[in-house]
Amino acid sequence: MKNYICIRLGNDKSYPIHVAVGDINNDNKVDIVTANTSANNIGVFMGFGYRIFSSMTPYTTGNQSLPIYVVLANFNHDPYLDVVVASTSSDTVGIFLGYGDGTFANITTYSTGISSQTQVIAISDFNNGNRSDIVVANYGSNGIRIFVGHENKIFLKYQSCSTGYGSRPRSAAVRYFNHNDWIDLAAANSGYDNVDIIVQTC
Known part of the structure; x- marks a missing residue:
């Protein structure tokens, strides 16, 4: 039914x-x-x-x-x-x-960068600033970009991380992977048939 x-x-x-x-x-x-x-x-x-x-x-x-x-x-x-x-x-x-x-x-x-072909968004507080930060998986530019939230509702800064030439990341997820106080992320790379774990240490 x-x-x-x-x-x-x-x-x-x-x-x-x-x-x-x-x-x-x-x-x-x-x-x-x-x-x-x-x-x-x-x-x-x-x-x-x-x-x-x-x-x-x-x-x-x-x-x-x-x-x-x-x-x-x-x-x-x-x-x-x-x-x-x-x-x-x-x-x-x-x-x-x-x-x-x-x-x-x-x-x-x-x-998100020239020819980045952004695919998926994840939200977390990456710098412990009590603000929502944005992580995007950029299929076209083979990397992850994190937009850091600012108190004035704008995103003045970003950080980029390469997942490797031809990696073609399709999605990203956030989680604590190493039990410290900093959020980490995982990226699914369709071009490499693998998953990258990107760990923050500070």
Whole structure:
């Protein structure tokens, strides 16, 4: 017996490729955000409970940006979730700051490097600064880039780490691997058929 609902995005050519869920407006109901690759936007569906959702509200990620991955996190220390999106064609990560009522500010983008073809985003506090930092797997440039969160809701600094020529990292995950006080990360390298563990020591 099937027990599911189908939510229309309003565009048969939107090509949603990734989805994130969370409580965007703090009403204790689950909301949905999609990365709509062909439509070059993210779509926000507000949850009303009982598996009922609003129609999609789109937020543009830029012309021909090709967004492929979305994450909900808090980047400005207010009580509301924000959205970060990876766009593989424009070589950027973009942040939509949430207002807490289900709406978002326009996107602020940060370059992931020329021809980086960003794939996947992970969120953690890499420098123990009590801020959300962003790690991206860059398939095209064979590396990982970490954007360090700043108190003014912007990312002034980044750190890059090569995974090797032709490694083609497709995804990244964060975890403590060596039981110290610094978060580490793992990268899945499709070109090398391996996983890199990148350990922080300080």
